[in-house]
Amino acid sequence: MNWVHPTAILLTVLLLAFGQAALPGFREITSVQPDFLPAVMVYVALHAGLPMTTAAALLGGLAFDALSAGPLGLSVVPLIAVGVFLHLRRDLLLRDSAWAQALLGAGAALVTSMGSLILLLGLWPLLSGAAETSGPWPERLGSLTTPPIVGPGLLWQWLVTAAAGAVGTPMVFGFFRWVDTTFQYQPVPKSGYRTDRDREIARGRR
Amino acid sequence: MLRKPHLVLLIAVALVVLVLLALPEQTRSRVRMAIASLFLPLFGLASTAQNAVDRAAASAVPRGTLVARIRELEEQNRRFQLEAVEARAAARETDRLRAMAGYAPRSPWKLKPARVIGRDPANWWRGVHVDLGAREGMMTNLPVLTPEGLVGKVAEVGPWTSRVVLVGDPNCPVAAALADSGSTGIVRGVSGGDIEGAIVDLSFLPRSAVVRPGMRVVTSGQGGVFPSGIQVGEVIDSRAVGEGVYLDARVRLSVNLGALDHVWIKVP
Numbered sequence: 001m002n003w004v005h006p007t008a009i010l011l012t013v014l015l016l017a018f019g020q021a022a023l024p025g026f027r028e029i030t031s032v033q034p035d036f037l038p039a040v041m042v043y044v045a046l047h048a049g050l051p052m053t054t055a056a057a058l059l060g061g062l063a064f065d066a067l068s069a070g071p072l073g074l075s076v077v078p079l080i081a082v083g084v085f086l087h088l089r090r091d092l093l094l095r096d097s098a099w100a101q102a103l104l105g106a107g108a109a110l111v112t113s114m115g116s117l118i119l120l121l122g123l124w125p126l127l128s129g130a131a132e133t134s135g136p137w138p139e140r141l142g143s144l145t146t147p148p149i150v151g152p153g154l155l156w157q158w159l160v161t162a163a164a165g166a167v168g169t170p171m172v173f174g175f176f177r178w179v180d181t182t183f184q185y186q187p188v189p190k191s192g193y194r195t196d197r198d199r200e201i202a203r204g205r206r
Numbered sequence: 207m208l209r210k211p212h213l214v215l216l217i218a219v220a221l222v223v224l225v226l227l228a229l230p231e232q233t234r235s236r237v238r239m240a241i242a243s244l245f246l247p248l249f250g251l252a253s254t255a256q257n258a259v260d261r262a263a264a265s266a267v268p269r270g271t272l273v274a275r276i277r278e279l280e281e282q283n284r285r286f287q288l289e290a291v292e293a294r295a296a297a298r299e300t301d302r303l304r305a306m307a308g309y310a311p312r313s314p315w316k317l318k319p320a321r322v323i324g325r326d327p328a329n330w331w332r333g334v335h336v337d338l339g340a341r342e343g344m345m346t347n348l349p350v351l352t353p354e355g356l357v358g359k360v361a362e363v364g365p366w367t368s369r370v371v372l373v374g375d376p377n378c379p380v381a382a383a384l385a386d387s388g389s390t391g392i393v394r395g396v397s398g399g400d401i402e403g404a405i406v407d408l409s410f411l412p413r414s415a416v417v418r419p420g421m422r423v424v425t426s427g428q429g430g431v432f433p434s435g436i437q438v439g440e441v442i443d444s445r446a447v448g449e450g451v452y453l454d455a456r457v458r459l460s461v462n463l464g465a466l467d468h469v470w471i472k473v474p
Contacts, residue, residue, distance in 0.1 A: 018245050020327035021335065022252045028464065031403075033327055050212045054219055062226075066241035067324060069331035069361065069371065072234050073226030080219060088208070120330065127227060146376035148330030149395045157329050 105169025
């Protein structure tokens with residue numbers, strides 16, 4: 001692997017985090033903004049080492065949180081958990097089948113979304129900011145004083161998130177395959193020619 | 207299994223995350239806006255591309271349609287000019303009456319136009335990013351509105367951009383009142399969540415309040431952030447809560463928060 005592959009991964013992570021904030025197309029159609037970072041984490045976990053997986057999760061999570069109202073750094077945790085889990089089991093997972101990629105993507109997107117919410121609600125007493133001023137009305141509260149409202153709409157959010165993960169992951173795999181074939185030297189096919197020395201059978205005394 | 211260098215790496219990342227999560231709110235906000243400002247060139251690029259698409263689309267509109275649109279806007283402009291004359295006369299009369307009653311005169315609003323450059327990518331929060339920051343005099347808790355009504359308030363300010371938290375987000379409660387009766391309550395996100403973000407709850411209305419569908423809801427000006435009289439929305443229905451102690455009304459917002467492109471920020 002040369003520098004093209006890691007650079008492409010990190011750039012993709014940054015652009016996806018930006019795209020989710022700047023391009024509201026999906027939100028206008030489904031009322032939900034799907035998260036495509038887990039799809040990249042699936043690819044990175046299966047095709048790169050643990051340092052790269054960690055770097056992608058850290059960069060993606062921080063970029064996502066910087067553009068969101070949530071606590072800075074919280075999104076890193078589920079992304080890294082998904083990445084490390086898949087990386088440790090990469091020998092057992094199919095990575096070339098589109099169906100396997102879609103299933104992994106849906107699962108990763110769902111786990112990341114659920115993990116973020118569980119962390120957010122679980123750690124809320126530690127994460128929330130204090131009120132700037134006290135008064136009869138709460139308009140002047142800090143920017144993060146009330147936890148998110150969770151309702152039946154969450155099921156629709158998770159459905160869309162899982163579907164986007166299932167569709168997005170094979171696309172991410174295809175994109176990086178294109179990057180590899182376009183920007184990297186391809187391995188030279190092995191020649192069928194064998195020298196005489198290869199054919200010699202090494203015999204020795206016991 | 208994880209090797210030792212990998213374990214060290216994961217522990218280092220965990221420490222970084224813990225430090226970030228433990229930062230005080232103001233420092234966390236500064237770090238967040240600093241990281242968000244790294245995306246500024248990309249936001250600029252996206253808006254340039256959008257403008258180019260808009261220009262291309264505009265150039266394809268037939269001349270007849272444009273002429274008809276200009277006439278329609280001229281007519282609308284004349285109507286607004288008449289309304290402005292009437293409003294100025296009413297404002298003069300109000301100022302005179304306030305002076306007679308010993309109240310300080312109302313100062314006119316100073317509004318700055320801002321462009322919406324991005325939205326909160328998380329589904330739990332309702333917020334947008336605008337292209338005005340501390341350099342343009344932005345500060346937290348400034349009201350944000352459109353001609354249709356209330357949008358939200360400035361929650362975090364960076365050097366070049368700001369984050370606006372929208373009405374309906376749990377972190378943007380609004381002191382509001384029914385325009386007809388003056389009964390006051392608090393507007394907040396709808397209980398149970400609303401996927402489209404078009405409906406909010408007006409809570410803590412007095413039990414005796416008369417609430418009918420279609421009634422206008424405006425800001426009451428009692429919360430210290432939003433001035434009074436800004437349109438919030440219209441009542442859909444109401445119900446008794448807290449064992450009949452108070453009323454909650456569902457309110458449809460006047461502003462389509464999902465299609466914001468330009469907003470006005472009221473500066474002091």
